[in-house]
Amino acid sequence: MADPMRIRANMTGDKVEVKALMAHEMETGQRKDAKGNVIPAHFIQNVTVTHNGKTVLSAQWGPSISKNPFLHFRFKGGKAGEKVTITWTDNKGEKRTDEATIAGG
């Protein structure tokens, strides 16, 4: 099981500012190990961010997103105390969901 994400959600004006750091190798499938064998690709393919049951951002990623991916975006309609939930799924079918409480601005 992958390590938890670090998620911060803060009110800035009337918007919720979300910053997330996910723990993932994001292996490209292009690299070789010391013996010359290709290291198989292993990367996050889908990311979904929800708030009050509604999707506020969804993404499809390729292997060229950096290791331990970072994501930053903003949305309207959230309030301090509510939750923001992020789920990722990788190309091996592994999944991880974490949530954060929106902090006041």
Place this chain on the structure above:
Amino acid sequence: MDATRRELLKAGSGASILALAVAAGWIKPAHAADWNKAAFDSKAFADTVKALGGGGSTESAQVRINAPDIAENGAVVPISVESGLPRTQTIAIMVEKNPTMLSASFDIPENTDAFVTTRVKMAETSKVYALVKADGKYFHAVKEIKVTIGGCGG
């Protein structure tokens, strides 16, 4: 749509229908529920735009890429894209000289700002494209980022 479906149903046994539908991209294999393999396999800008559903793209000053001119470490290049175009629906980031050109494609719902920041790997100095779908049309911006140490090697 209905007519095509009927033709499909007439075409043959269940298994072959399913195979056909998967091949045609109407039904996606379960393990890649919402992952646009064709777009991530594309090697050129125009092909990627096509795979993402666009007929072509116009360069627009309303699409802005905020990224360093020189990236000292190609493994971690921060890229921020903002669109000033009304009804921005998607934002995609592409690195021309990467083995996989498309890095990310974001769907932007109505109440979400047309703004996103992430970090990408860059194999070498390359043009970086930001492609935006706004009100059904495609627009882009391009910026060259110089890389001192590549981020996709061993």
